[in-house]
Amino acid sequence: MECPRCHNRNVNRLYKLNGKYYCRECIAFHRVFVDEKIVPEGFQYPSKAVQYHLDFELSASQKQISRQLVENYQNQLHSLVLAVCGSGKTEIVFELIQYALEQGHRVCFCIPRKELVKELYQRIYHSFRFVDIGLVYGGHTENIEAQFIICTMHQLYRFESTGFDLIIADEVDAFPFYGNRVLQEIFTNCCRGNYVKLSATFVKEDIHQEELLIMNRRYHGYDLPVPRLMICPRCLQIFIIHLLLWKWKKKVIIYVPFVKDVDKVVHQLRCFRVKGVSSMHKHNQENLEALKNGDIDVIVSTTLLERGITVEDVQVIVYHGEDNLFDCRTLIQIAGRVGRKISHPQGHVYILSCEHTSSIRQCIHTIKDLNTMNV
Ligand SMILES: [Zn+2]
Structure with missing residues (x-):
């Protein structure tokens, strides 16, 4: 027996209810029975033109990575972006978000912590004024049917039955996502297509089959301060x-x-x-x-x-x-x-x-x- 969501096989963590077994390992994200199937259905949204605006112009290296991300996505590749602190990594995925939304794909931008998700929403909302965006975090559910969702990693379980064509995950090296096997399995279940992971501090063990892109300069071009x-x-x-x-x-x-x-x-x-x-x-x-x-x-x-x-x-x-x-x-x-x-x-x-x-x-x-x- 195995949990279809988190792949837990420990029989001590599989409990019986009305003759059926369910998983205790990932119970915090609502109950899953071992005979359930977790396969996101998918839904195609109509294609349309999507506009966004930025208050500043991207630097040459930001532009290059931005284009590369679109290209990787078109080639169905996952991407990992190592972007140093203060390099402006959020804005480099905007072109990719625009591309995916225009194709009618469902897009998610997720980040581990609640305080950060609100700030992220404000920034994206400011740039994508005319796009319908859903915002979901602990205690807040707004526009959950939207084509473009911004949420915490903890809320991804709500989308396991529908999934996303593109998931952008920021701060993947941060608590509580980092080292949390259940959250990472849920992330994988939600990803119907490809993902982009962003971080300032990847180490070798974090890199799997993804294309690695490195942005080692801050947006203003100065060196990072050496401690x-x-x-x-x-x-x-x-x-x-x-x-x-x-x-x-x-x-x-x-x-x-x-x-x-x-x-x-x-x-x-x-x-x-x-x-x-x-x-x-x-x-x-x-x-x-x-x-x-x-x-x-x-x-x-x-x-x-x-x-x-x-x-x-x-x-x-x-x-x-x-x-x-x-x-x-x-x-x-x-x-x-x-x-x-x-x-x-x-x-x-x-x-x-x-x-x-x-x-x-x-x-x-x-x-x-x-x-x-x-x-
Ligand atoms: Zn489980």
């Missing part, structure tokens, strides 16, 4: 943070490994205008806005703010960088918060650590490689 490692005992790290804050006199985000560190570090930095952000703190969005507006100087955050945020002229410091929580991907994402705006395309990234971990080494090595790569 500076300062090896120092844990007890001295707060002292160094004080010195850096006095020296820079700029907006700073300090990343700490655990929620319990947030309030501790906020307290130790109380001579600055500082706020804490984590999944356990309140007013996170307001505090982030306050940093953007210059109403506060410093945010102390867990890795909650590792991706999806842009603050003009921000510097970052990693506190207790030796902690396992700061793996290579996380450090690359954190470094990617700096220099995103053309007005301030560069800045400081400091990693304070009591030892030189392999994650730190790998992160610095990868960023240097991307900066010198010719593609």
Whole structure:
């Protein structure tokens, strides 16, 4: 016996109900019986002209990847786009979305987290004004029949019976999609045609039969900031943070490994205008806005703010960088918060650590490689 959705064969996770077996492994995404068939039916929408507009012109490398994505899709190939943080990866799929919608194909753009999906919807809605778009995330279902759906990965199960011709998945290396077998099986079940996966931090194990496209320059053409490692005992790290804050006199985000560190570090930095952000703190969005507006100087955050945020002229410091929580991907994402705006395309990234971990080494090595790569 095997679950038709998540392919679970563990009999301890297959329960009996009215003489039929169902899967407990993926029960969170509504019940599936082992004799059910999960094959998306598909539905052809009428072909029509689709327009979109951008507020800026794509760079030469963005244009090239944009065209290549359309070509891969026409040739029924899956694509993987490694696009460094701040390279403008969302806009490079717009031409492909336009092409697929014009063919009458059903399209989905999905992203792991709820906060990110709302922002993504705003950006796409702004560019595709005249397209009917559905938006689905936990607690929100809007226009679910639309040809073009924007949703979280968690909501993909709603589309297993209909499926998509094209699925664009952003931040595929992020929690909770990364390493979640059930979500990944659901993703595969929904994909009737081809997919495009986007990320800033692919590693070798993520690449299968897809065509790999690399965008290693930021849209403004400047290098990615290379983190500076300062090896120092844990007890001295707060002292160094004080010195850096006095020296820079700029907006700073300090990343700490655990929620319990947030309030501790906020307290130790109380001579600055500082706020804490984590999944356990309140007013996170307001505090982030306050940093953007210059109403506060410093945010102390867990890795909650590792991706999806842009603050003009921000510097970052990693506190207790030796902690396992700061793996290579996380450090690359954190470094990617700096220099995103053309007005301030560069800045400081400091990693304070009591030892030189392999994650730190790998992160610095990868960023240097991307900066010198010719593609
Ligand atoms: Zn299952």
